[in-house]
Amino acid sequence: MKTLILFGSSTGNTSDYAQKIKETLYDAGVEADMLDVAEADGLEYGDYDNIIIGCSTWDDGALQSDFDFHMEDLEEDSPNLNGKRFAVFGCGESYYDNFCRAVDILEDKFADFGAEKVQDGLKIDTSGDDTENESSAFAWTKGLAEVIK
Numbered sequence: 001m002k003t004l005i006l007f008g009s010s011t012g013n014t015s016d017y018a019q020k021i022k023e024t025l026y027d028a029g030v031e032a033d034m035l036d037v038a039e040a041d042g043l044e045y046g047d048y049d050n051i052i053i054g055c056s057t058w059d060d061g062a063l064q065s066d067f068d069f070h071m072e073d074l075e076e077d078s079p080n081l082n083g084k085r086f087a088v089f090g091c092g093e094s095y096y097d098n099f100c101r102a103v104d105i106l107e108d109k110f111a112d113f114g115a116e117k118v119q120d121g122l123k124i125d126t127s128g129d130d131t132e133n134e135s136s137a138f139a140w141t142k143g144l145a146e147v148i149k
Ligand SMILES: Cc1cc2nc3c(=O)[nH]c(=O)nc-3n(C[C@H](O)[C@H](O)[C@H](O)COP(=O)(O)O)c2cc1C
Pocket: 008, 009, 010, 011, 012, 013, 014, 015, 056, 057, 058, 059, 060, 061, 062, 064, 091, 092, 093, 094, 096, 097, 098, 099, 100, 101, 126
């Protein structure tokens, strides 16, 4: 089983969580490649069984900009991701109306491509408490590891 963590992050928060998720997965026996979506030209989704997607929310509920460009390209190809498993996480701030909406958008899009969502999305409120966020991310990742390993 091959696992990819693909993330888009403008100020480093989602990138930090991608790294934490990678480490927690490793400790649970799941090795994952980690890739910044800004460097994902030519990414072959076909190489992976599990796709863990991280994306922050900007500008009234929009995808982080690098992820937005990536999705434009991907939607042109309209890939068939049948048989792939995915889960989405992302950072946002809860005082915005569209708190972590990127997570919902990407869950819909990857389901449209035929991939199977194996766990509900993780929405990380970076205006909230770091310790609480980290323990939620830890629990989320442990649960995910059980499903994808
Ligand atoms: C101009 C601006 C717009 C934002 N819009 C949203 C939003 O609509 N929804 C949300 O949940 N967070 C929003 N945020 C908060 C960011 O998503 C949050 O700071 C997040 O931690 C950034 O993660 P990143 O460093 O991985 O990009 C916004 C922040 C800024 C500065």
